[in-house]
Amino acid sequence: MTRVHDMGGRFGDGPVDPTDRAYPPRAEPWQTRALTLTLAAGATGLWNIDMSRRAREAVDPKDYARFSYYEKWLAGMADLLVETGAVSREELASAGEGLSQCDELDPKALRAEAVPGVLARGGPADRDSAVMPVFSPGDAVMTLRPAANRLVDGGHTRLPAYAAGARGRVLRCHGAHVLPDSNAHGLGEAPEPLYAVAFAASELWAAPEHPRDEVVLDLWQSYLCPA
Amino acid sequence: MAHDDPDHPHALLPPDPALRVRALETVLTRKGLIDPAALDAIIDTYQNRVGPKNGAAVVARAWSDPGFRADLLDDATAAVSGMGFHGRQGEHIVAVENTPEVHNMVVCTLCSCYPWPLLGVPPAWYKSDAYRARAVREPRKVLAEFGVTLPEETAVRVWDSTAEVRYLVLPMRPKGTDGLSEEALAALVGRDAMIGTALASAPEGAA
Numbered sequence: 001m002t003r004v005h006d007m008g009g010r011f012g013d014g015p016v017d018p019t020d021r022a023y024p025p026r027a028e029p030w031q032t033r034a035l036t037l038t039l040a041a042g043a044t045g046l047w048n049i050d051m052s053r054r055a056r057e058a059v060d061p062k063d064y065a066r067f068s069y070y071e072k073w074l075a076g077m078a079d080l081l082v083e084t085g086a087v088s089r090e091e092l093a094s095a096g097e098g099l100s101q102c103d104e105l106d107p108k109a110l111r112a113e114a115v116p117g118v119l120a121r122g123g124p125a126d127r128d129s130a131v132m133p134v135f136s137p138g139d140a141v142m143t144l145r146p147a148a149n150r151l152v153d154g155g156h157t158r159l160p161a162y163a164a165g166a167r168g169r170v171l172r173c174h175g176a177h178v179l180p181d182s183n184a185h186g187l188g189e190a191p192e193p194l195y196a197v198a199f200a201a202s203e204l205w206a207a208p209e210h211p212r213d214e215v216v217l218d219l220w221q222s223y224l225c226p227a
Numbered sequence: 228m229a230h231d232d233p234d235h236p237h238a239l240l241p242p243d244p245a246l247r248v249r250a251l252e253t254v255l256t257r258k259g260l261i262d263p264a265a266l267d268a269i270i271d272t273y274q275n276r277v278g279p280k281n282g283a284a285v286v287a288r289a290w291s292d293p294g295f296r297a298d299l300l301d302d303a304t305a306a307v308s309g310m311g312f313h314g315r316q317g318e319h320i321v322a323v324e325n326t327p328e329v330h331n332m333v334v335c336t337l338c339s340c341y342p343w344p345l346l347g348v349p350p351a352w353y354k355s356d357a358y359r360a361r362a363v364r365e366p367r368k369v370l371a372e373f374g375v376t377l378p379e380e381t382a383v384r385v386w387d388s389t390a391e392v393r394y395l396v397l398p399m400r401p402k403g404t405d406g407l408s409e410e411a412l413a414a415l416v417g418r419d420a421m422i423g424t425a426l427a428s429a430p431e432g433a434a
Contacts, residue, residue, distance in 0.1 A: 021417065025349070029245075035269075036269040037255070049391075059237070110261075
């Protein structure tokens with residue numbers, strides 16, 4: 001039902017180390033390279049952001065736990081390159097040694113001169129949608145249980161397990177956004193209304209820290225029922 | 228589409244992460260899918276152009292200009308875009324204001340969503356399992372690890388960034404800052420205060 005990345009509320013992780021206050025954050029050169037390579041590869045349009053999250057989450061749980069953060073990104077990128085046919089398993093295995101230098105860039109490649117514009121534009125997720133909003137701020141709603149993709153068994157979803165089957169209230173409507181559960185699997189963007197929904201901590205946790213604490217999640221309309 | 232490939236292609240890469248990056252970069256460059264100069268341009272963007280100073284300028288302006296503060300709370304995407312801050316991982320921004328009644332704090336339990344145009348790339352702790360796992364369940368214990376203790380009457384509202392909306396915490400303006408310029412105010416606003424794991428700093432000389 002759940003995947004290893006879905007760790008909200010988990011016990012046993014120990015303290016947070018907040019000591020890195022400088023900018024840019026501390027990073028090994030390979031980590032910085034992994035970040036930039038991921039952004040440049042993503043800019044080819046071979047996959048979308050939901051697919052890249054799906055690929056990282058689909059890493060074997062043992063690898064996910066063992067990998068450092070950017071290693072997960074590298075694993076997801078390598079798997080997507082093969083899945084989309086952009087790179088063969090053989091080319092990956094030989095680390096590109098058998099390939100000659102290319103004479104010209106692929107039309108999909110992100111060119112250096114385009115970087116500022118591409119980063120400044122980003123990739124907005126809001127869309128026109130035929131799905132009408134059925135909730136308004138203040139409405140009581142209930143999240144689906146279990147937290148799961150209803151289109152693809154075991155597929156990508158953005159409803160964390162800790163917030164499944166919980167009663168909350170709508171704080172705001174963000175308009176219609178691309179539905180990750182569909183887009184991550186190449187099934188289309190299927191935009192629908194997205195809401196910020198507030199849950200009392202006591203609705204989610206056995207031992208909430210404070211009676212008035214809340215957790216807010218952004219949830220798509222199809223994750224919600226009237227409560 | 229097969230969801231779980233038991234024979235993951237990434238396992239074909241070398242075990243050392245640095246060699247793994249190099250292998251991927253070599254393959255992608257030779258296939259013409261990567262312009263190496265573009266990688267340098269991306270690094271330059273996030274090391275020299277975009278970072279927490281952007282967010283601090285937004286907060287300082289909101290503290291100084293009530294009209295801007297109202298615009299920011301109403302439509303932060305438009306308000307910060309007007310200051311030139313927009314783009315990747317900040318396409319949809321919502322600003323949430325700390326008050327004596329509510330302290331806001333941001334996490335992404337499922338991955339590491341973060342408002343890049345305002346804060347740059349995230350620190351390691353934001354992406355750590357410990358922060359992702361614990362911030363939603365025990366935010367006050369996590370805040371204590373950052374040296375923050377809230378008054379009993381202040382509720383904590385944790386925002387779990389599950390969609391493409393990115394949250395900016397607007398910290399409370401510290402006492403003793405009347406008359407300070409926006410530039411001087413911005414210097415009091417650290418990155419962590421805009422994630423909600425710190426408060427804005429008091430000015431030098433203030434109690």
